[in-house]
Amino acid sequence: MFLLNGEPAHCIDPADRGLQYGDGLFETLEVRQGRPLFLDRHLRRLASGCRRLMIPMPDAGLLEAEALSFAAGREAAVLKLIVTRGCGGRGYRQPDVIQPTRLFSLHPYPDYPAHYQTDGIVADFCRQRLSSNATLAGIKHLNRLEQVLARAEWSDDSRQEGLMLDVQNYVVEGTMSNLFIVKNGVLLTPALTDCGVAGIVREWSLAFAAAEGLPSVEAAITVDQVLAADEVFVTNSVIGIWPVRRLAGQDFPVGQVTQRICAAYRLAKQRELS
Incomplete structure (x- = not known):
């Protein structure tokens, strides 16, 4: 239609x-x-x-x-x-x-299994890189060829998302999602100064963290920092929030911060419908 x-x-x-x-x-x-x-x-x-x-x-x-x-x-x-x-x-x-x-x-609506939201998903890093262009960074423009090529790197159900790096080797986002990690109780997400899309659930998550006194930082994030995280999750406006339970062969728990943000987002969706 x-x-x-x-x-x-x-x-x-x-x-x-x-x-x-x-x-x-x-x-x-x-x-x-x-x-x-x-x-x-x-x-x-x-x-x-x-x-x-x-x-x-x-x-x-x-x-x-x-x-x-x-x-x-x-x-x-x-x-x-x-x-x-x-x-x-x-x-x-x-x-x-x-x-x-x-x-x-x-x-x-995509037929995603319900356990993606509760138990988490499997992800890996993509070979395709994001080019840097500060003029276009953050906005959801129609030029998505880099994401198309990255998503073509797998075609089975062995993983549900791929994380993309920029040309400077910083982790920026998923092919269809924004990335968050938690380390020592601090919420971190890549700063989208040179590339990437600033999603509305990313915006909501940062606003929730600020309102709840949860420390949050937007910064350049390396692969090593992601793999050393206590918790990892991804967001977008269709999937909402998916914890990442396995990334690049490494397991992650669905931790307390992720659970807290997921629960709050579910309530926010309910308020949208009331």
């Missing part, structure tokens, strides 16, 4: 710059009981990304109304929102008049 600029559609203009150049942004939202969860956080991040890419932000009220209407009646689904710079001629120059394209699509 697709909604293109407010109308049902099955195709996009071939001249759209999102297709031609990856010139746009996207948000991926979990839908429960007909409601897109944390829609306000997603729209704030979208607005921030639009400012940085100099794409006029579609009216937030319109996007909210379309998202709510499109997701209505779906018990569990994934809602994807794409905003591009719209159509333009050949060449990289932006159109003199920018008319953004907004595209919603609805997808079945």
